[in-house]
Amino acid sequence: MEKVRILEIKQSVFANNDRQAELLRRELKERGLFLLNLMSSPGSGKTTTLTRLIEALAGELAIGVMEADIDSDVDARTIAKTGVKTIQLHTGGMCHLDAAMTRQGLEGLDPGALDLVVLENVGNLVCPAEFDTGAVKSMAILSVPEGHDKPLKYPLMFQVVDAVVINKVDVMPYFDFDLEKCTEYIRLRNPKAEIFPISAKTGQGVEALAQWLKNQVKTWKET
Amino acid sequence: MEKVRILEIKQSVFANNDRQAELLRRELKERGLFLLNLMSSPGSGKTTTLTRLIEALAGELAIGVMEADIDSDVDARTIAKTGVKTIQLHTGGMCHLDAAMTRQGLEGLDPGALDLVVLENVGNLVCPAEFDTGAVKSMAILSVPEGHDKPLKYPLMFQVVDAVVINKVDVMPYFDFDLEKCTEYIRLRNPKAEIFPISAKTGQGVEALAQWLKNQVKTWKET
Numbered sequence: 001m002e003k004v005r006i007l008e009i010k011q012s013v014f015a016n017n018d019r020q021a022e023l024l025r026r027e028l029k030e031r032g033l034f035l036l037n038l039m040s041s042p043g044s045g046k047t048t049t050l051t052r053l054i055e056a057l058a059g060e061l062a063i064g065v066m067e068a069d070i071d072s073d074v075d076a077r078t079i080a081k082t083g084v085k086t087i088q089l090h091t092g093g094m095c096h097l098d099a100a101m102t103r104q105g106l107e108g109l110d111p112g113a114l115d116l117v118v119l120e121n122v123g124n125l126v127c128p129a130e131f132d133t134g135a136v137k138s139m140a141i142l143s144v145p146e147g148h149d150k151p152l153k154y155p156l157m158f159q160v161v162d163a164v165v166i167n168k169v170d171v172m173p174y175f176d177f178d179l180e181k182c183t184e185y186i187r188l189r190n191p192k193a194e195i196f197p198i199s200a201k202t203g204q205g206v207e208a209l210a211q212w213l214k215n216q217v218k219t220w221k222e223t
Numbered sequence: 224m225e226k227v228r229i230l231e232i233k234q235s236v237f238a239n240n241d242r243q244a245e246l247l248r249r250e251l252k253e254r255g256l257f258l259l260n261l262m263s264s265p266g267s268g269k270t271t272t273l274t275r276l277i278e279a280l281a282g283e284l285a286i287g288v289m290e291a292d293i294d295s296d297v298d299a300r301t302i303a304k305t306g307v308k309t310i311q312l313h314t315g316g317m318c319h320l321d322a323a324m325t326r327q328g329l330e331g332l333d334p335g336a337l338d339l340v341v342l343e344n345v346g347n348l349v350c351p352a353e354f355d356t357g358a359v360k361s362m363a364i365l366s367v368p369e370g371h372d373k374p375l376k377y378p379l380m381f382q383v384v385d386a387v388v389i390n391k392v393d394v395m396p397y398f399d400f401d402l403e404k405c406t407e408y409i410r411l412r413n414p415k416a417e418i419f420p421i422s423a424k425t426g427q428g429v430e431a432l433a434q435w436l437k438n439q440v441k442t443w444k445e446t
Contacts, residue, residue, distance in 0.1 A: 072372070152297060170397075180312060
């Protein structure tokens with residue numbers, strides 16, 4: 001069984017989260033470190049998608065992962081097997097991370113010369129969307145079994161992200177999921193979001209997603 | 224297109240939610256009305272399960288439904304098609320309902336001589352578990368595509384409910400879902416929870432669930 005570090009995150013005392021987030025982002029810029037905030041419902045495939053991305057970007061980017069969960073370390077153990085630097089963050093029951101909590105996580109991870117750190121946020125389509133973590137970009141995963149109407153019911157999540165991954169397209173034949181409608185509903189909330197249909201299980205579509213992420217990291221470091 | 228009433232719920236001002244919940248439960252007891260709090264992740268099949276239960280209990284119980292969502296009225300329109308009394312509650316971005324908000328919903332629904340009202344809570348495995356809504360019983364749905372490890376990662380939800388529905392068992396062959404492990408993880412959190420594996424899509428297992436619910440309502444009204 002993989003051993004992973006577990007960090008108990010303290011609740012943030014900063015009233016002005018937006019300011020804390022901007023501060024963190026500025027520091028990340030100075031260090032040339034890209035932070036991605038990855039959000040979704042429980043069970044949409046955040047960890048599996050991340051595992052695929054780590055494989056696809058191996059040798060190209062030095063990656064670290066912060067796994068935020070209320071309890072357990074199952075995800076951090078899965079990620080640790082890929083060989084990347086990993087830390088498990090326990091939120092003590094809290095449904096999201098804010099910028100000050102993300103900063104605690106980064107200090108615990110100690111990113112050193114990493115290019116990219118992914119924060120796997122608590123599985124929740126509501127609360128994490130309300131808090132700027134200080135990440136450079138945010139991404140939401142919506143999986144086919146959840147249904148194509150989710151952007152209508154959880155508008156803020158789809159509004160605040162830069163990219164939406166539609167995962168588990170391999171099981172599309174077994175669900176009433178309309179990709180065209182889903183795209184239309186996402187566009188209603190967020191005309192500029194990049195949309196990536198993938199199957200983290202089979203690997204379908206992962207290359208395009210990895211390419212997008214690589215470009216984002218490159219742009220952040222170079223401009 | 225079905226027309227449904229939409230009620231904008233106001234944030235609760237009561238500090239002591241547990242007391243409000245007890246008060247509401249006592250009033251429900253006096254009226255002989257059973258309130259079920261139905262919770263799950265987004266897309267686990269709350270609305271489809273509810274539609275099946277309404278079919279199964281037709282002619283036996285007079286049912287009403289309160290659909291809580293951050294936005295949209297897609298679920299309330301689906302439920303309205305079954306012919307039962309329905310209201311859509313909008314939470315104004317909030318991730319859960321508490322007892323005072325549930326009371327507002329009940330007043331809006333106006334249950335009259337109903338036997339059973341189901342509150343379909345906001346799709347979220349974290350926050351709704353923290354607030355007693357005043358319901359007589361609570362039920363969580365976990366769907367097969369979400370994975371069997373969810374009771375480890377969202378412990379409180381599985382701890383506070385009286386029953387867990389494992390939905391979408393019809394797609395079990397396409398996912399790495401271990402029903403035995405899932406049952407074991409639920410039992411770790413909650414040795415007394417009733418567990419119902421069902422497919423709301425095919426109807427498999429719905430009869431046993433409907434029977435359990437009917438017995439709960441009967442006991443509440445008679446004792």
